[in-house]
Amino acid sequence: xxxxxxxxxxxxxxxxxxxxxxxxxxxxxxxxxxxxxxxxxxxxxxxxxxxxxxxxxxxxxxxxxxxxxxxxxxxxxxxxxxxxxxxxxxxxxxxxxxxxxxxxxxxxxxxxxxxxxxxxxxxxxxxxxxxxxxxxxxxxxxxxxxxxxxxxxxxxxxxxxxxxxxxxxxxxxxxxxxxxxxxxxxxxxxxxxxxxxxxxxxxxxxxxxxxxxxxxxxxxxxxxxxxxxxxxxxxxxxxxxxxxxxxxxxxxxxxxxxxxxxxxxxxxxxxxxxxxxxxxxxxxxxxxxxxxxxxxxxxxxxxxxxxxxxxxxxxxxxxxxxxxxxxxxxxxxx
Amino acid sequence: xxxxxxxxxxxxxxxxxxxxxxxxxxxxxxxxxxxxxxxxxxxxxxxxxxxxxxxxxxxxxxxxxxxxxxxxxxxxxxxxxxxxxxxxxxxxxxxxxxxxxxxxxxxxxxxxxxxxxxxxxxxxxxxxxxxxxxxxxxxxxxxxxxxxxxxxxxxxxxxxxxxxxxxxxxxxxxxxxxxxxxxxxxxxxxxxxxxxxxxxxxxxxxxxxxxxxxxxxxxxxxxxxxxxxxxxxxxxxxxxxxxxxxxxxxxxxxxxxxxxxxxxxxxxxxxxxxxxxxxxxxxxxxxxxxxxxxxxxxxxxxxxxxxxxxxxxxxxxxxxxxxxxxxxxxxxxxxxxxxxxxxxxxxxxxxxxxxxxxxxxxxxxxxxxxxxxxxxxxxxxxxxxxxxxxxxxxxxxxxxxxxxxxxxxxxxxxxxxxxxxxxxxxxxxxxxxxxxxxxxxxxxxxxxxxxxxxxxxxxxxxxxxxxxxxxxxxxxxxxxxxxxxxxxxxxxxxxxxxxxxxxxxxxxxxxxxxxxxxxxxxxxxxxxxxxxxxxxxxxxxxxxxxxxxxxxx
Numbered sequence: 001x002x003x004x005x006x007x008x009x010x011x012x013x014x015x016x017x018x019x020x021x022x023x024x025x026x027x028x029x030x031x032x033x034x035x036x037x038x039x040x041x042x043x044x045x046x047x048x049x050x051x052x053x054x055x056x057x058x059x060x061x062x063x064x065x066x067x068x069x070x071x072x073x074x075x076x077x078x079x080x081x082x083x084x085x086x087x088x089x090x091x092x093x094x095x096x097x098x099x100x101x102x103x104x105x106x107x108x109x110x111x112x113x114x115x116x117x118x119x120x121x122x123x124x125x126x127x128x129x130x131x132x133x134x135x136x137x138x139x140x141x142x143x144x145x146x147x148x149x150x151x152x153x154x155x156x157x158x159x160x161x162x163x164x165x166x167x168x169x170x171x172x173x174x175x176x177x178x179x180x181x182x183x184x185x186x187x188x189x190x191x192x193x194x195x196x197x198x199x200x201x202x203x204x205x206x207x208x209x210x211x212x213x214x215x216x217x218x219x220x221x222x223x224x225x226x227x228x229x230x231x232x233x234x235x236x237x238x239x240x241x242x243x244x245x246x247x248x249x250x251x252x253x254x255x256x257x258x259x260x261x262x263x264x265x266x267x268x269x270x271x272x273x274x275x276x277x278x279x280x281x282x283x284x285x286x287x288x289x290x291x292x293x294x295x296x297x298x299x300x301x302x303x304x305x306x307x308x309x310x311x312x313x314x315x316x317x318x319x320x321x322x323x324x325x326x327x328x329x330x331x332x333x334x
Numbered sequence: 335x336x337x338x339x340x341x342x343x344x345x346x347x348x349x350x351x352x353x354x355x356x357x358x359x360x361x362x363x364x365x366x367x368x369x370x371x372x373x374x375x376x377x378x379x380x381x382x383x384x385x386x387x388x389x390x391x392x393x394x395x396x397x398x399x400x401x402x403x404x405x406x407x408x409x410x411x412x413x414x415x416x417x418x419x420x421x422x423x424x425x426x427x428x429x430x431x432x433x434x435x436x437x438x439x440x441x442x443x444x445x446x447x448x449x450x451x452x453x454x455x456x457x458x459x460x461x462x463x464x465x466x467x468x469x470x471x472x473x474x475x476x477x478x479x480x481x482x483x484x485x486x487x488x489x490x491x492x493x494x495x496x497x498x499x500x501x502x503x504x505x506x507x508x509x510x511x512x513x514x515x516x517x518x519x520x521x522x523x524x525x526x527x528x529x530x531x532x533x534x535x536x537x538x539x540x541x542x543x544x545x546x547x548x549x550x551x552x553x554x555x556x557x558x559x560x561x562x563x564x565x566x567x568x569x570x571x572x573x574x575x576x577x578x579x580x581x582x583x584x585x586x587x588x589x590x591x592x593x594x595x596x597x598x599x600x601x602x603x604x605x606x607x608x609x610x611x612x613x614x615x616x617x618x619x620x621x622x623x624x625x626x627x628x629x630x631x632x633x634x635x636x637x638x639x640x641x642x643x644x645x646x647x648x649x650x651x652x653x654x655x656x657x658x659x660x661x662x663x664x665x666x667x668x669x670x671x672x673x674x675x676x677x678x679x680x681x682x683x684x685x686x687x688x689x690x691x692x693x694x695x696x697x698x699x700x701x702x703x704x705x706x707x708x709x710x711x712x713x714x715x716x717x718x719x720x721x722x723x724x725x726x727x728x729x730x731x732x733x734x735x736x737x738x739x740x741x742x743x744x745x746x747x748x749x750x751x752x753x754x755x756x757x758x759x760x761x762x763x764x765x766x767x768x769x770x771x772x773x774x775x776x777x778x779x780x781x782x783x784x785x786x787x788x789x790x791x792x793x794x795x796x797x798x799x800x801x802x803x804x805x806x807x808x809x810x811x812x813x814x815x816x817x818x819x820x821x822x823x824x825x826x827x828x829x830x831x832x833x834x835x836x837x838x839x840x841x842x843x844x845x846x847x848x849x850x851x852x853x854x855x856x857x858x859x860x861x862x863x864x865x866x867x868x869x870x871x872x873x874x875x876x877x878x879x880x881x882x883x884x885x886x887x
Contacts, residue, residue, distance in 0.1 A: 031770070031771050031774060031775075032769075032770025032771050032773070032774035033770060033774075034770075035471075036769065036770035036773045036774045036777075037769045037770050037773075038390075038471045038474075039390075039470075039471075039474070040769075040773065041773070041777075041787065041788070041789055045777075045778070045808075045809060046490055047470040047474070047477070048778075049490075050469070050470045050488060050490065051469070051470055051471050053547075054469050054470075054471070054547035054548065055547065055548045056547065056548040057548075067548075078548075078549050079545060079549045079550060079551055081471075082382065083380070083382055084382070084383065084550055084551060084552050085557075085573075086551070093573050093574040094574065096574070097574060149605070152606075152609050152613075153609070156609065156613045157609055157612045157613050160613060160614070163613070163615050164606070164609045164610045164612075164613040164615050165601055165606050165609070165610045165615060166575065166576065166577075166599065166601070166610075166615065167574070167575050167576075168575050169615075170374060170572065170575060170577035170579065170597045170599055171372055171374070171597065173570075173579075174575075176572065176574060179574045181574075181575075279602065279603050279606075280603060280605075280606055281606065282576070282599075282600065282601035282602065282603060282606045282607075282610070284573075284574055284575060284576045284600075288602065292602070295767075295769045295770070296769065296770075297770055300549075
């Protein structure tokens with residue numbers, strides 16, 4: 001087990017190098033540069049040239065890349081060109097927001113998706129089945145930003161139940177420790193701050209949950225259906241075990257493997273893809289910041305964030321792989 | 335029986351959610367509703383830095399304008415130079431030394447006194463900038479106005495316009511310049527020339543910009559300790575929550591702020607700002623979409639329209655296409671465009687067709703210039719005369735952007751290109767993403783013929799508009815007109831205000847004869863406040879004073 005983990009982590013090194021080379025070349029090949037974003041309409045050719053020179057962008061790409069690697073091995077990701085704050089700081093201030101949002105979305109998706117998928121499978125061909133399958137199709141098809149607007153229009157603008165944007169009411173004046181706002185609120189016993197942060201997560205969490213929820217419903221349903229047809233389930237039912245026991249021990253446990261795999265992939269996808277939801281809800285996470293960084297050609301932020309996200313992605317998948325062995329003892333990691 | 339458990343579970347989750355909801359809801363109302371003295375204002379982007387000496391983006395400058403003050407400032411709601419920390423000012427006979435009489439009894443937020451010494455400390459700090467502080471992205475405005483530094487480390491930097499600062503007594507300070515410049519004193523209204531507390535500057539090592547050229551790091555002063563004399567004091571910057579909080583300066587020398595605290599909250603998406611206002615999360619926001627102005631007014635929100643202090647123009651690049659160097663072709667383009675129709679249908683109420691490349695409120699505006707009325711037949715015959723009846727033009731327009739002078743680039747492009755096509759010109763549309771592709775392509779003079787661009791003025795001086803465009807050969811326009819460039823130099827170095835204004839009038843007439851591009855319109859940008867918020871006056875320079883904002887009881 002330990003060796004398995006170490007090997008997976010060592011595999012990260014060549015992956016990161018390969019990724020960094022591709023990313024570096026791709027970014028430098030994009031038209032324009034940070035100087036245009038920095039100066040806007042104001043830039044004289046002289047000022048533009050001076051900024052490029054100062055940033056070392058006039059040097060050969062190999063030298064620039066060498067400088068980046070020298071920094072990276074020291075775990076120094078440099079400074080954002082546009083905000084002049086360290087890339088690591090920027091990441092640590094924003095990533096917790098995306099994690100909170102992703103976790104909320106996944107809790108909603110899993111909490112509703114698995115029971116719904118299971119019920120749909122057990123009542124195959126009946127109303128609930130048709131409703132959830134049809135509903136999941138809609139969930140997959142509706143663009144997230146559209147759903148986000150609709151949710152906001154109804155629950156925020158009209159009914160006023162939820163805040164329309166942000167991570168926390170700024171007038172609360174909460175203490176920041178980890179930048180996980182809910183956690184910070186609990187740690188400092190600022191209950192109102194924690195509740196407010198949680199409350200800010202509901203609408204964006206729902207919007208972001210729509211696609212994974214739909215996928216989880218479908219995969220659970222398909223997987224449960226398959227298991228229900230297995231001989232051992234029929235045997236178990238024939239033995240006279242209660243439905244509860246059959247469900248927990250036999251059906252769900254066996255049906256969960258593909259579901260867990262997809263949850264891992266979906267979570268990784270959400271972590272890196274919450275751009276639209278974050279933008280619509282003015283939610284301060286890495287998604288919206290990355291989108292901005294691309295517009296600004298903020299090379300250090302793009303390189304740094306994507307490198308870190310790659311590492312996180314690998315870690316999430318590692319956890320998923322490890323959880324297999326917990327769910328199904330037949331799958332042992334070597 | 336089967337479904338009982340899930341039902342119970344769902345009911346339990348719903349109940350828990352409602353409980354949390356009730357609690358959070360009451361907290362929210364409790365904290366923001368108890369005192370009507372906190373205004374949350376939605377802005378489109380995070381400020382970049384809190385030391386305005388290093389800032390050139392609008393959001394940083396907006397914060398600076400509440401925390402800091404400058405020697406002179408724009409009159410409220412206008413562009414004219416009016417008293418700030420200086421009560422009066424005058425140039426010497428040569429026009430190179432300006433003496434400012436300072437306000438007394440002013441204190442910085444750290445309790446120290448504001449005086450002539452403090453002013454000199456600030457100017458000396460900027461002038462003696464070394465190392466990374468000379469980088470153009472750190473001191474953009476200083477370089478824009480003053481050129482260079484005491485000791486230029488980069489050979490391409492020009493000589494500094496600023497020469498020295500002398501404190502005659504506590505309330506008298508003289509600024510000496512190397513030559514006469516039309517930018518003085520108007521440019522000193524820029525927040526980049528805000529006066530900081532010398533004590534705070536020193537305590538927090540404010541000039542210690544470290545790192546390397548490609549890895550600039552600001553000192554803590556620039557992100558945590560901005561210390562000025564303004565009506566608001568800096569309290570906190572919660573980067574993860576995208577909010578910046580200011581609080582009332584109880585020791586302010588003038589009328590104290592009516593708000594106890596002022597929070598700037600970043601909501602980059604325009605629609606999200608509108609929804610936040612409607613749902614009561616914020617009590618105002620900037621960069622209102624032109625299409626939202628009337629609906630928001632109708633709903634009872636306080637929509638303020640800033641006097642237009644910008645210009646949208648159609649640039650003609652003479653370098654990209656030799657035919658465009660023919661004045662007849664450029665005149666044909668100007669006659670072909672129905673600017674009035676464009677202003678009436680695509681710009682917010684109050685927009686005007688441009689006669690010069692700057693708005694009427696700037697001194698030197700000249701109504702008596704060559705005008706190019708909408709006349710398709712004339713355009714066609716001019717093209718025929720120039721032997722350019724089969725003209726094809728590559729027309730750049732930006733996407734994914736809204737600028738104050740250009741609310742909807744694609745609509746504008748479609749109208750203008752339809753007009754040009756009606757005059758027999760073939761159009762090859764080239765849409766590009768605003769940042770950085772579009773700016774890069776249009777300002778670096780790539781192979782293009784026409785493009786839209788514009789400008790919002792920094793201060794009320796003609797040079798800030800037309801000088802920026804036409805004072806020398808630029809890639810954006812691709813023409814070389816030494817006579818025009820020479821007149822700019824003359825205007826910039828004319829000390830006598832009346833003579834200077836006369837020169838700008840002449841230059842405006844010259845420009846409209848030479849027709850490097852077509853000035854299209856001046857559009858008034860809007861800013862909105864909640865139904866119960868009053869007291870703010872819209873400023874053409876976006877210099878809104880939040881200290882006068884208050885909630886109607």
